[in-house]
Amino acid sequence: MTALPNILHITERSLWEEARARGGYEMSTRGRTLQEEGFIHCSTRDQLPRVAAFLYGSYDGPDELVVLVVDPARVGAPVKWEAPKPGGEEFPHVYGPIPVTAVVDVEPWAQHPAG
Known part of the structure; x- marks a missing residue:
């Protein structure tokens, strides 16, 4: 059986810290929860720069951005x-x-979109 590749999710560090305290992460995308969206948006490493530019290109929040590296075999959800x-x-x-x-x-997200 071939192992599934890890998938990635970009988020604000404070949201990840809150999830660690609760035991689970439930933000779908910037400003929307799993309950609102129905699923959590993720990407591959190749897709991540475009996703980050789209969601956080104008981000000037106080929090640093991080990338969650997720093993899909451990998720327990489809x-x-x-x-x-x-x-x-x-x-x-x-x-x-x-x-x-x-x-x-x-992982810290240090890449900034070109432009």
């Missing part, structure tokens, strides 16, 4: 690869909370 529009690029979506035990690394 992970579906879906396109935002028919025929578009597929992104991993997690249909449930991400347990902190599924986060195998937390």
Whole structure:
């Protein structure tokens, strides 16, 4: 059986720290929760710079951004690869909370979009 590649989620450090205290992460995307969106948006390493630029290109918040490195085999919820529009690029979506035990690394996000 082939291991699934890790998936990534960019977020604010304070949101990750809150999730660690609760035992699970439940933010879908910037400003929207899992309950509001129905799933947690994730990406591959190749997709991450574009996702970060789209979501946080104008970010000037007080918190540093971090990248959660998630092992999909540890999530315990369905992970579906879906396109935002028919025929578009597929992104991993997690249909449930991400347990902190599924986060195998937390990386600082230091890359800034060009422009």
